[in-house]
Amino acid sequence: MDRKIRVLIAKPGLDGHDRGAKVVARALRDAGMEVIYTGLRQTPEMIVSAALQEDVDAIGLSILSGAHMHYFSEVKRLLDEQGASDILLFGGGIIPDEDVPKLLEMGVAAVFGPGTLTQDIVDFLKREVPKKWAKAGL
Amino acid sequence: MRKKHDWMRETYQKSTERMPERKVAHRTLSNIAPDPLYTPEDIEPFDYEKKLGYPGEYPYTRGVYGSMYRSKLWTMRMFAGFGTAEQTNERFKKLLAAGQTGLSVAFDLPTLMGYDSDHPLSKGEVGKCGVAVSSLADMEVLFDGINLEEVTTSMTINSPANAIWGMYLALAKKKGYDWKKLGGTIQNDILKEFIAQKEFIYPPEPSVKLVIDTFEWGPKNVPKWNFISVSGYHIREAGATAVQELAFTLADGFAYVEAALERGLEIDYFAPRISFFFDVHNDFFEEIAKFRAARRIWATEMKERYGAKNPRSWMLRTHAQTAGVSLTAQQPLNNIVRVAIQALAAVLGGTNSLHTDSYDEALALPTEEAATIALRTQQIIAYESGVTHTIDPLAGSYYVEWLTDKVEEEARNYIEAIRKMGEGTPYPTLYGVIRGIENGYFQREIADASYRFQQEVESGERIIVGVNAFKDEKEIEVPILTIDPEVERVQAERLARVRRERDEKRVKEALEGLRQAAVTGQNTMPHFVEAALAYATLGEMMDVLRKVYGIYEEPVMV
Numbered sequence: 301m302d303r304k305i306r307v308l309i310a311k312p313g314l315d316g317h318d319r320g321a322k323v324v325a326r327a328l329r330d331a332g333m334e335v336i337y338t339g340l341r342q343t344p345e346m347i348v349s350a351a352l353q354e355d356v357d358a359i360g361l362s363i364l365s366g367a368h369m370h371y372f373s374e375v376k377r378l379l380d381e382q383g384a385s386d387i388l389l390f391g392g393g394i395i396p397d398e399d400v401p402k403l404l405e406m407g408v409a410a411v412f413g414p415g416t417l418t419q420d421i422v423d424f425l426k427r428e429v430p431k432k433w434a435k436a437g438l
Numbered sequence: 439m440r441k442k443h444d445w446m447r448e449t450y451q452k453s454t455e456r457m458p459e460r461k462v463a464h465r466t467l468s469n470i471a472p473d474p475l476y477t478p479e480d481i482e483p484f485d486y487e488k489k490l491g492y493p494g495e496y497p498y499t500r501g502v503y504g505s506m507y508r509s510k511l512w513t514m515r516m517f518a519g520f521g522t523a524e525q526t527n528e529r530f531k532k533l534l535a536a537g538q539t540g541l542s543v544a545f546d547l548p549t550l551m552g553y554d555s556d557h558p559l560s561k562g563e564v565g566k567c568g569v570a571v572s573s574l575a576d577m578e579v580l581f582d583g584i585n586l587e588e589v590t591t592s593m594t595i596n597s598p599a600n601a602i603w604g605m606y607l608a609l610a611k612k613k614g615y616d617w618k619k620l621g622g623t624i625q626n627d628i629l630k631e632f633i634a635q636k637e638f639i640y641p642p643e644p645s646v647k648l649v650i651d652t653f654e655w656g657p658k659n660v661p662k663w664n665f666i667s668v669s670g671y672h673i674r675e676a677g678a679t680a681v682q683e684l685a686f687t688l689a690d691g692f693a694y695v696e697a698a699l700e701r702g703l704e705i706d707y708f709a710p711r712i713s714f715f716f717d718v719h720n721d722f723f724e725e726i727a728k729f730r731a732a733r734r735i736w737a738t739e740m741k742e743r744y745g746a747k748n749p750r751s752w753m754l755r756t757h758a759q760t761a762g763v764s765l766t767a768q769q770p771l772n773n774i775v776r777v778a779i780q781a782l783a784a785v786l787g788g789t790n791s792l793h794t795d796s797y798d799e800a801l802a803l804p805t806e807e808a809a810t811i812a813l814r815t816q817q818i819i820a821y822e823s824g825v826t827h828t829i830d831p832l833a834g835s836y837y838v839e840w841l842t843d844k845v846e847e848e849a850r851n852y853i854e855a856i857r858k859m860g861e862g863t864p865y866p867t868l869y870g871v872i873r874g875i876e877n878g879y880f881q882r883e884i885a886d887a888s889y890r891f892q893q894e895v896e897s898g899e900r901i902i903v904g905v906n907a908f909k910d911e912k913e914i915e916v917p918i919l920t921i922d923p924e925v926e927r928v929q930a931e932r933l934a935r936v937r938r939e940r941d942e943k944r945v946k947e948a949l950e951g952l953r954q955a956a957v958t959g960q961n962t963m964p965h966f967v968e969a970a971l972a973y974a975t976l977g978e979m980m981d982v983l984r985k986v987y988g989i990y991e992e993p994v995m996v
């Protein structure tokens with residue numbers, strides 16, 4: 301169990317509202333994970349390439365601009381294209397309830413809206429990432 | 439008179455022995471720990487003239503206007519913008535018909551970042567969190583059927599502010615309106631973008647230069663226009679406390695004053711048209727104290743430190759908006775109550791203009807119904823609650839006066855720390871702020887405060903109704919505004935038509951004029967107006983400056 305969960309927290313697109321991304325990044329780090337924060341204005345290509353380079357277990361996207369359908373689907377498509385479908389994709393921000401099922405269907409593992417306790421995100425990753433490791437025989 | 443200390447020992451303590459204090463944070467959102475009670479001794483010595491004075495008189499603690507809401511209510515200005523210019527124009531007309539008294543334009547992210555709607559980076563973002571404006575042609579549609587001399591228009595635009603203002607003025611010119619009669623505001627506060635909202639394009643110094651171009655050009659040409667709205671709103675929303683919001687905003691204000699002085703402008707030439715924009719959050723009395731302290735600090739600094747002589751230069755006129763960040767996605771109807779309390783604080787704090795958030799904004803952009811309830815909330819406060827009868831009705835409250843002093847003192851400590859960072863330069867606030875941005879000081883302060891707040895919520899020390907207490911199993915569904923994906927196509931078509939039909943030679947010359955002005959350090963404003971009149975696109979104008987000034991990337995930190 302000394303393997304550390306590695307997470308990329310990313311801000312895709314033009315949106316500069318980074319409060320949530322930073323709070324989540326810190327909370328995951330305080331929970332013992334390795335966290336890489338991309339900074340602002342990342343394209344889906346930049347995010348996926350950073351994820352591969354950093355060999356992360358999960359990617360968390362923070363989007364408050366309403367462009368979530370576009371960015372999640374692009375990141376997911378690129379992950380699949382790069383043979384990296386095993387990287388867990390999750391996210392949060394201002395995302396209407398009615399879009400959540402569509403995102404889950406797309407292969408997004410979880411969507412955390414406003415008011416989520418960071419502990420819930422920690423619990424989610426600590427539960428799901430080891431499952432993924434077990435599957436891969438790690 | 440018996441001392442408070444004795445009461446605390448003899449009565450309060452006994453009371454808490456019998457019934458202990460509740461285990462919640464008895465601290466304001468700025469981490470100020472108030473006593474259980476305030477009495478005259480807490481505010482002694484109280485120099486009324488020096489601390490408060492009368493409304494409409496220095497130091498304006500009690501309000502900038504002599505008769506305040508008895509004569510003129512605050513402007514009810516609801517921020518709106520989504521989709522295409524046509525859709526937003528329709529919303530504007532409805533808001534005006536519902537009794538709103540000023541317009542406020544929300545732009546989409548590509549516009550805020552200086553990209554045309556058909557730029558590759560705009561994909562997926564056009565019209566999403568505001569209206570898309572890529573050229574004068576969009577501006578024409580946006581204000582179609584609206585008399586620009588009769589309404590005042592506030593535009594939330596920062597890095598591309600000169601270009602967007604140029605388009606608005608070009609529209610007014612084409613329609614035959616007199617610039618001298620136009621009223622409104624451009625936000626144009628780039629420093630808080632670097633500090634908090636992060637919609638910057640160029641590095642800090644040339645960005646401030648563009649702002650000062652409006653300080654220099656504005657008063658002569660569009661004398662009733664507020665060419666800046668120094669904004670604490672975004673700083674607060676990014677996670678700052680009330681004290682940090684106040685301090686960083688005023689420091690930004692002083693930084694612009696110093697930058698304009700560095701340009702060689704007379705303080706009383708530009709300072710009367712500087713306006714402000716604050717958040718109004720949950721902590722009722724702290725918010726009221728913040729507005730009162732803001733006016734007092736601004737007035738005393740402008741008079742005593744900067745030597746302004748015109749009383750209008752001493753007045754901090756402000757817009758306020760309820761705290762979007764305080765809204766919850768859980769039990770969204772509760773947000774109507776939060777907004778009402780916050781709006782009441784803004785009014786008791788003496789705001790000059792107010793936007794009330796809609797209850798559905800933790801989920802999406804507001805629907806028309808939700809925006810109407812938010813406007814009605816202001817109207818109920820204005821016409822039914824009775825709080826407008828008397829000016830600054832909370833003055834003299836031991837607690838409010840103590841808290842106003844405390845908030846002022848803590849904000850001044852921050853401002854001093856910022857000026858220390860600029861020590862050794864002729865304009866310590868200006869260079870202190872710029873250094874603070876470049877070394878991540880502000881970003882770190884804000885991230886620390888927001889993380890502290892989150893931890894308080896997680897530990898249950900701070901209760902948020904419906905989030906970490908009083909949860910409902912069954913969530914109420916509320917209607918959601920969705921943005922038509924056609925927006926991107928409509929915008930792209932209009933842009934293509936603009937590019938096809940305009941006079942290319944005039945565009946080229948206008949953009950070259952802009953480039954020359956940027957290279958030689960001349961005032962860019964006349965060139966932005968000319969480029970707008972020629973139907974140069976926003977992206978084209980901003981690209982000219984991207985080539986001259988370069989682009990900025992902030993230090994990444996968590």
